[in-house]
Amino acid sequence: MLDGPNFMLMAVLVVLLVLLLTKAGFSQSNDRDDNKNVPIAVFCGTNAVISVPNFIKNRNSTYNDLRMQILSQRVLYARAQALSAGDSVFAAAQCRNYLSVDQCVACFDAGVSELVNCTSGNGASVSFDNCFLRYEDFADFYNNPYVSEDANITPNVLCGDQSASQPTVFNQVVDGFLSDLKDATPKTSNFFVASKRQIAGGNATVYVTAQCIANINQATCQTCMDRAYDKLNDCLPNREGRFSDLGCFARYSDTPFFNDNQTMDITKVLKGHSSKSAIIGAAVGGVVLIFLILLSWFLYRSWKKSKKTEQAKFEGAIHYNYKDLQLATDNFSEENILGKGGFGEVFKAVLEDNNVVAVKKLLVQHARAKEEFENEVRLISNVHHRNLLRLLGWSIEESCLLLVLEYMPNGSLDRFLWGSKRGTLNWNQRYEIIFGIARGLAHLHDEFHVKIVHRDIKSSNILLSDDFKPKIADLGWQGFNLRTKPMLAPSLPGYTAPEYALHGVLSEKVDTYSFGIVVLEIISGRRSTDVGSDAQSTYYLLENTWKLYEKKIHIMVIDETLNLNRHEQEHVTKIIEIALLCTQSPASNRPTMSEVVLMLQEGQSLGKRQLTRPTFVTIKIGGFI
Structure with a gap:
């Protein structure tokens, strides 16, 4: 015999099962007349x-x-x-x-x-x-x-020919919306999403849809949606864009192309709740709510009696078993080291499913290290952007804290500027890297629900994917390291803004300054702290660039390995001026990173802004003077 609570649960389950097994009809029509069947x-x-x-x-x-x-x-x-x-x-x-x-x-x-x-x-x-x-x-x-x-x-991309009236806000909203669309679509049961989102500060609404081809697997759908996200971002700030590929279709527009009652809440999908469809969801919503309440009670009671799972998800990041990561890195062998830095060592790891990842080993001796570490994981695991290195998981073993990160096959940017790969990046690739870094920082400063200051933007912290897309690494861990190792100097000499290096004043404009220095490195192929032997290179990179700018010959900063035509040279000189603008003092004279993105995207230079001489920080071994 079933007792009262169990009988009630069985009844709800039966009702829910009947509803879900009932084939959904398509009487809910899209009565909009703006969907013309014009080939893409x-x-x-x-x-x-x-x-x-x-x-x-x-x-x-x-x-x-x-x-x-x-x-x-x-x-x-x-x-x-x-x-x-x-x-x-x-x-x-x-x-x-x-x-x-x-x-x-x-x-x-x-x-x-x-x-x-x-x-x-x-x-x-x-x-x-x-x-x-x-x-x-x-x-x-x-x-x-x-x-x-x-x-x-090849994929087909169509961008509208009208720009949004509020491009900065429009870019921020649509970029975040498309990022959510990219992550949500492969997680739905039918690989389909239709949703809308308001643009703050105005009456505009953005409508998005995405659909992967039926019968393919989730991984293939995700790959196609990643490509769609990359391509549609190139349409911004245009009011609409379309992506069509063999595996999927995606579209955004500020003009509605489906009815309001056909939208779904993709935030639930992103949090792990599968979605059958908007129509079924509306039909069984009340029953599902009761079911979830009862199911949650039973699951909680079971959880109290069971051991904590080794693969428990932690706000999007997976808790890995330490021994599994130890095995995947061959016991953290020297042969698997990808790099070493102030935060610890990074190892290449091959997991049981043959996926290749990077494992960062943080060694700290601090009473609150574990608590601080978990707080950082909570924050960073929610940050998703095409130009930010993704945190995949984490592990804790006594004083050893491990991060599982995306693996970037091309390594760090500095290898291509003055390392073993020097001279192999053309100007278009360098510009795309500059633009990608700017977009990643703009997301941290202006688009994420919490403003995040990276504090450690430098060429060795910019990693490159197999197609040379940049991803900013060490997100959030500079602050963690400062809290667990208070004597650590902020960032690397040459990249650090004067107000932060000399007085400890921190704002998002610290990242803007560091970005400007990295841009000069990308253009010149020189380290920020290098001093040349010829008469025009006796200063560190920033001061040398400024002196050449004063003489209107800053074209001489350009890397000698680049063979540029006249149009490209004009483009690079504009980017140099934007980099100098990013290094202005006081910090209030520097643009926001969202403004930098617009200047880069629209080919603007300084506009009405006037450059003034930057504050040069003299550097010696071991710190600043």
């Missing part, structure tokens, strides 16, 4: 056919099958095949989940019309705002859209 991308393949008439017959057969599935089964995703006489055709079609079935069919028909002339080869695809249609002579793309046959197909 069309691709005609070149795979030779045996017989054109037979190929066309098979293709038309799959078209009819797909259309019939959508109409009769009331679905928004279908696939079909026709295999006769050697000219096999495998096809798939998918519509956005905010469409009605009739709207889906209309988009499908538009796709068929677009591909009617693709007869020179077997294989074609077309993408719209509302749907996609694709056929091939192989079936692999059903579950993996990025098969080897697609190596020559």
Whole structure:
């Protein structure tokens, strides 16, 4: 016999199960009239056919099958095949989940019309705002859209031609929204998100949607969404942008393209709650609430009786078992050391699932080190940005504190400026690195819910991905290290703002100063503290640059390994002026990092600002004088 509470729980579970197993209809139509079926991308393949008439017959057969599935089964995703006489055709079609079935069919028909002339080869695809249609002579793309046959197909990005009226605020809101979209879409049960978000200080609203191709796995969806996030950010501050790829579609706009009642709260998805769909969520919301309350009570009671899990998630960061990390680094062997610094050593680690990560080993002897460490993990694990190194997990073993971080195959930026890879970065790559660092700092200062001052921006703390995208490392741990090792000097001589180095005055403008120094290093290929032997290089980098600027010959700062044309030289001189602006004193004369992003993005230089001579800090071994 079931007692009262258990009987109630079983009843709720039965009701919930019935509702979830009931197939959702699509009567909730998107009645907006601004969704026109205009092609975003069309691709005609070149795979030779045996017989054109037979190929066309098979293709038309799959078209009819797909259309019939959508109409009769009331679905928004279908696939079909026709295999006769050697000219096999495998096809798939998918519509956005905010469409009605009739709207889906209309988009499908538009796709068929677009591909009617693709007869020179077997294989074609077309993408719209509302749907996609694709056929091939192989079936692999059903579950993996990025098969080897697609190596020559590149993503398509369309940016609007109108800039937002409040570009700074718009950039901040949309960048954060797209970042959430990127993380949330692969976590939903149907790889689909439609959501909206208000822009503070105005009446504007941003609408976003993303959808991965059905039947692919979560990792493939995440890879595609990461690419979409990177590309759509290049559209900002334009009011709309679209990304279309073989694996996914994403779009943002300040004009609504789905109804308000079709949105979902992606914050719940990001916190780990799966989402069936907005329609089902609304239908069973009340029942789910009761279920979750009862389930939470039972789980809490079970938790009280069980041991603490070794893989417990800690606000997005995983608690790793120390012995597992010890094994993954071969007992923290010298062969696996990636680098050493003021915070400890960093090791390359290969986990049991063959994922490669970096493990940072922090050695501290402080009574409150563990508590301080956990506070930092709580904060930093919530920071997600394309230009900030991701904290994946953590571990504590007595006095040994471990961080599990993204692994960056290209290592640190300084290797490419004056290390073993010197001279291998062209100007476009250097500019993208400068721009990425600025965006990462702007996120820390102005976009995250807590203002974070990094304190230790330097070239060795800028890591590069395999495609040379920059990520700022050591986020938050400079402050932790200062608290656990009070005698540690702030940052590295040459990068530190005068007010912080000499008087300990800390603000986000300290990072702006350090950013300016790093920019000069990227442009010149010189360390900030290097002193050259020729007559024009007897000063440290900042002072030398300023003296050349006074003579209007700061073009001479440019790295000799760069072979620039006249247009590129003009661009670099503007960036040098922005770097000098970032090093102005007092700190109030420096721009915010959000302002720097706009200046870099729009090709601006100083505008009405006037440069004044920076405060030069004389450096000696062991500190400042």
